[in-house]
Amino acid sequence: MKDFIINSPLDMHLHLRDDDILKLVAPLTSKYFSGALIMPNLLPPITTKEALFAYKQRIIESCNHDNFEPLVTILFQVDYTYEFLKNIKDEIIAVKLYPFGVTTNSETGVSSMEITVLRPTLESMSKLGIPLCVHGETKGFVMDREKEFLPIYESLAINFPDLKIIMEHISTKESIELLKKYNNLYATITVHHLLLTLDDVTGGMLNPHTFCKPIVKRPDDRQALLELALSAHPKVMFGSDSAPHHRKTKECHDGAAGVFTAPIALQLLTQLFEEHGKLDNLNAFISLNAQKIYNIKPKSKVINLVKKDFIIPNSYIYKNEEVVPMFNGKKISWSIEKINNG
Ligand code: DOR
Ligand code: ZN
Numbered sequence: 001m002k003d004f005i006i007n008s009p010l011d012m013h014l015h016l017r018d019d020d021i022l023k024l025v026a027p028l029t030s031k032y033f034s035g036a037l038i039m040p041n042l043l044p045p046i047t048t049k050e051a052l053f054a055y056k057q058r059i060i061e062s063c064n065h066d067n068f069e070p071l072v073t074i075l076f077q078v079d080y081t082y083e084f085l086k087n088i089k090d091e092i093i094a095v096k097l098y099p100f101g102v103t104t105n106s107e108t109g110v111s112s113m114e115i116t117v118l119r120p121t122l123e124s125m126s127k128l129g130i131p132l133c134v135h136g137e138t139k140g141f142v143m144d145r146e147k148e149f150l151p152i153y154e155s156l157a158i159n160f161p162d163l164k165i166i167m168e169h170i171s172t173k174e175s176i177e178l179l180k181k182y183n184n185l186y187a188t189i190t191v192h193h194l195l196l197t198l199d200d201v202t203g204g205m206l207n208p209h210t211f212c213k214p215i216v217k218r219p220d221d222r223q224a225l226l227e228l229a230l231s232a233h234p235k236v237m238f239g240s241d242s243a244p245h246h247r248k249t250k251e252c253h254d255g256a257a258g259v260f261t262a263p264i265a266l267q268l269l270t271q272l273f274e275e276h277g278k279l280d281n282l283n284a285f286i287s288l289n290a291q292k293i294y295n296i297k298p299k300s301k302v303i304n305l306v307k308k309d310f311i312i313p314n315s316y317i318y319k320n321e322e323v324v325p326m327f328n329g330k331k332i333s334w335s336i337e338k339i340n341n342g
Helices: 019-030 049-063 082-091 115-128 145-159 173-181 191-195 198-203 219-230 265-275 279-294
Strands: 003-007 010-014 035-038 069-075 094-097 132-134 165-167 185-189 236-238 301-306 316-318 321-323 335-341
Touching (some): 003 265, 003 279, 010 279, 019 049, 019 316, 019 321, 082 115, 132 145, 145 173, 173 185, 173 219, 191 265, 219 236, 236 279, 265 335
Parallel strands (some): 010 035, 035 069, 069 094, 094 132, 132 165, 165 185, 185 236
Antiparallel strands (some): 003 301, 301 335
């Protein structure tokens, strides 16, 4: 195989931030993807129509590429009214829920995961057909946080059978079992959870650019995720969770969680699917499954990849912002040759 085409790739979990960092990273997604689901975990988070519209506008102004659509979200609040959600429904693709304190900027997340507390908003969302995206981790021991959250996913799935629930960035084989058990559960998978285990973060020299939440796990977890993604199981879709942080806030004490992959994800996924002889499934994993799950029609963007070495840049810089991608300085055997909008 010497070349490969990806049609209208979608990144169904992306952090774009704001201000100069937004201006730095937004073009690195809008160039290669035809749409991306944008996370609302700014400080303050996006929780009103005014903030949503203003943020969407700032994203569009930062993108500078055709045929890219930011699919925006608001942060889950326990006191959203039915009228508010009805009024904002057509402007958003989903509502994102973070439990309090589990990851970057989640100090504005929900402080109780009790169904009785979540019920009013979730019932309205369910009636209105608004999907729920969840960062499913507890504050337990770091390797067990996702596993400990599974009973919560299960009770959400049982209590709200008509609500589409997206288990974001799944990282364990136990999550896959649960995903398959309930019709209303779906999941995103990142490229880093397909490629890394905890050894790549802490097994040798410490690598802050592979540190994220949920932390990458054991080889058998990665293997299970890989099999699911390579088969393009219809309940999973690509969501990079590309999460840029300034170099200084990664290479330091108290380094921030987040792996930046936006400009290298397509090349890495093509390499990975080719290595496993599964390129035929890549368009489903990276676009078609998400189209069906979210019932969306992306703008046309044709990405031509060729088998040619691509050296991952050491960093991306704009004004005072500098972001280091995963695998900086390393070689990938696939490059993006041409992009056709329309
Ligand atoms: O590692 C992460 N970083 N995981 C998340 O869920 C959030 C993200 C961020 O916003 O930096
Ligand atoms: Zn995220």
